[in-house]
Amino acid sequence: MTSRTAQARAALPAALAEPLEAWVEHLVAGRDLSEHTVRAYTGDVVSLLDHLVRLGGTRVADLDLAVLRSWLALGRTRGDGRSTTARRAASARGFTAHLRRTGLTSEDVGLRLASPRAHRTLPDVLTADQARSVAEVPRTLPDDASTEAAAVALRDALVVDLLYASGVRVAELVGLDLDDVDHGRRLLRVLGKGRKERSVPFGVPAEAALRRWLDAGRPVLARAGSGPALLLGVRGARIDPREIRRVVHAATAAVPGAPELGPHGLRHSAATHVLEGGADLRSVQELLGHASLATTQIYTHVTVERLRAVHAAAHPRA
Known part of the structure; x- marks a missing residue:
């Protein structure tokens, strides 16, 4: 939360601040939203109430x-794009719906609030060959590498392999414990958004990388307080998400011609390749842990756009 938002929140009169705090508590305890999402929604509604x-x-009556429309219009004049406006409208509708449910208002005024549909940009994805090359990058070590450096390389190779093999989110990968891995069936038990648990398969290369990490990498980095975390940082604690992002960016940047992607780019690539391989959309939805099939449908657009690009490049009368 920015200092300006914090100041606006602190300056709200009690008759507005108390409903706001109750709604934030609902987001955290009732809907179990992530810290990032709660922060974004809270900032939007603080801005609305300040307006x-x-x-x-x-x-709140x-x-x-x-008021809702003039608030959104003010944001547009200040440069809010379609996506930001759509999110702010969703935040406002969530707040007004909560006011109505809790009896603080007699009607839900947000029901009639329209907002622009956010543009859905197609994500960059790796080709299958690029994905294989990216997976090989963290395995390269200088001849004089220390034992710790070798352990980190084994961990980094596993990070890239698992992200691409399973399509899990960064937070899901960071949260994995040793007993979340079913080696016999090659499954990961992950805790996704909304604390929903699902099982995600991974392939033979990722299993080999996992075995190398557990046999020769993790024991080097583990400390007395490491606990059950599957992936560790150099100090023995559970790996930081920022380190995972650094690893993936470095691996994709090292492959000539490949787009430089973060972990979410590997997730996009995995979903696209699974669809191109013949999987149905419902299976990909389950793999990725999407609550709505509409979220998964963006990958059908990715594959269609790639098909059009191939057609344009290869067909003599394109």
Whole structure:
């Protein structure tokens, strides 16, 4: 939360601050949203309530459709794009719905609030050959590499292999414990968004990388306080998500012609390649842990766009 948002939140009158705090508690305890999502939604509604105060409002009953529309319009004049406007409108609708459910207002004024549909940009993805090359990058070690450096290389190879093999999110990978791996069936038990648990398969190369890490890498980095974490940092604690992002960016940047991607790019690539290999959309939805099939459908657009690009490059009358 920015200092400006924090100041605006602190300056809200009690009649607005208390409903806000109750809604934030609902987001955390009732909906179990991530810290990042709660922070974004809270910032949006603080901005809305600050706008209401500037218009002379002092209580949530003063929040009407005109206030909501003027708040979104103000954001557009300040440079908010379609995606930001769509998110801010969703935050406002969530807040007004909560006000109505808890009896603080007699109607849900946000029901009539329209917002632009966010543009869905197609993500960059690796080709299958590029993905294989990216997976090989962390395995390269100088001849004079120390034991710790060798252990880190084994861990980094596993990070790239597992992200691409399973399509899991960074937070899901970081949260894996040793007993979350079913070696016999090659499955990961991951805890996804909304604390929903699912089992995700991974392939033979990732299993080989996992065995090398557990046999020769993890014992080198493990300390007395390491606990059950599958992946460790150099100090023996559970690996930091920032380190995973660094590893993936370095691996993709090292492959000529490949787009430089982060972990989510490997997730996009895995989903695209699975679809291109013949998997149905429902299976990919389950693999990725998407709550809605609509979220998964972007990958059908990715594969269609890639097909069009290949056709344009290869067909003599394209």
